Amino acid sequence: MQLPALRLAPLFLALVCSTAPAQPGPQMNLPRVELTAGMYRIDAQVAASDAARQTGLMFRQDMPAQEGMLFVFEQPATQCFWMRNTLLPLTAAFVADDGTIVNLADMKPQTDDSHCSAKPVRYVLEMNQGWFAKRGIKAGSKLGGSLFKR
Template sequence: MSLTRRRSLTLLLAASLSGAPALAQMGPQLDLPRVQLTVGMYRIDVQVASTPLQRQIGLMNRRDMPPTEGMLFVFEQPGEQCFWMKNTLIPLTAAFIADDGTIVNLADMKPLDESNHCSAKPVRYVLEMNQGWFAEHHVKAGHKLGGSVFQAR
């Protein structure tokens, strides 16, 4: 079991034991810090999920997301990152991103699907966008994203 998965299970167990509401019942998180990213000539406004709870909730329970927005998941260190779509209502594409901002691989994900979608190699960042955004903008594995978050490490 990966470290990320163990952390997620520990978080869920702690939440259930503490009487905290189940993650599925929580509303969408809309107040996370935001940063601007670029890829080529395109700008993306992203919410940053950097704590275990923020990453666990992610885009759950969102009914829509503006076309130029996304969510950037930031992990403490590179590792195999795997994502699923439990309680996520909109189709997304996950871009698994190396420390320098280079997209390692992309994965299309279906709403409410609990299949794992994993990084092809250890990464520190995962960017979720509305499904189709990367294809429409001809952004593929190997392209590099810009932004202060990638320069901070």
């Protein structure tokens, strides 16, 4: 009577293996908003839910130069970011409600180093590392867009 059980073992194993959770992938279909930084246009994906903010730019292999991700929080707070499962070197701009960049932080891929806002903010904009520096955009510069209070 053990013979039928042995024949079912591979089938059971195949079924269990096929229902294992898949490796999460990059978020590509979030809503988008157009922002400006001086004369430069930014096409930003908007991560406004807990799930979208937690995944962020993880697993992305590349990102066009003019694109980024804007993290939107319900209220200003000290925001801290890390780069676990994030493959791209990024710069985070911590942004006040009026669009003023409070501080910038360059972040290395696939690290758990914490990068925090210098004061409470509601927005964080991640761009490819060097994007802000190459355009002379630094702390005190203002971003434009419909989300920011005037």
